[in-house]
Amino acid sequence: MTPMPTAADDSPGFLLWRVTLRWQRAVTAVLAPLGLTHVQFVLLASTWWLNTQGEHPNQLSIARHADTDVKMTSQVLRKLEEKGLVVREVDPGDTRARRLRLTPQGQELAQRAVTEVERADTEFFRSVPDSTGLIAMLRPLASMS
Known part of the structure; x- marks a missing residue:
């Protein structure tokens, strides 16, 4: 059994x-001028990819692909x-079933949004000395069912 931490940190x-909340605030800040919420961005980018x-x-x-709730995904895609x-x-x-494709406007916005979010990610994670190691650590956590 893993011992209980003596401090929250x-x-x-x-x-x-805490990291997730800080990262989400950074991403939300770059998406707001583009008129996208974070979940709209994720579904738009997933469709684009x-x-x-x-x-x-x-x-x-x-x-x-996005690991989102199917009903919520349908609602957000309707909004997009x-x-x-x-x-x-x-x-x-x-x-x-409904097949999805981006409009030319959606393609352009998705590319701009991905660029902005990647820039925000680079800035947010700049203090991590080994980003390759971070990605290797996160991949198995992201694929857990």
């Missing part, structure tokens, strides 16, 4: 909580569609 979960790989994902595959950033088309192979 010795708890990995508490530290992760998959589209650039030649895929026309449906809402379920976007939710899986209202903004003219995403087109949701009926999947010819399954009329219940």
Whole structure:
């Protein structure tokens, strides 16, 4: 059994909580001028990444890619569609499903937003001496089910 931390700053979960909140504030600050919330950005960027790989994902595959709730993903994608950033088309192979692609405006905004978020990430994580090690540490945590 792992001993209980004697101080909050010795708890990995508490530290992760604090880091996550600080990072989210930094990302939110760069997305606000672009008119995107953080979750809108994640779903727009996920759609963009998959589209650039030649895929026309449906809402379920976007939710899986972003690890988001399917119902919430559908609601946010509907909002992105209202903004003219995403087109949701009926999947010819399954009329219940919606395939997604970005509009030209959505592609341009996704690229700008990814650039800004990557810049914010670089600034936020600049004090980490080994970013490759950080990514290697985060990957298994991100893929846990």
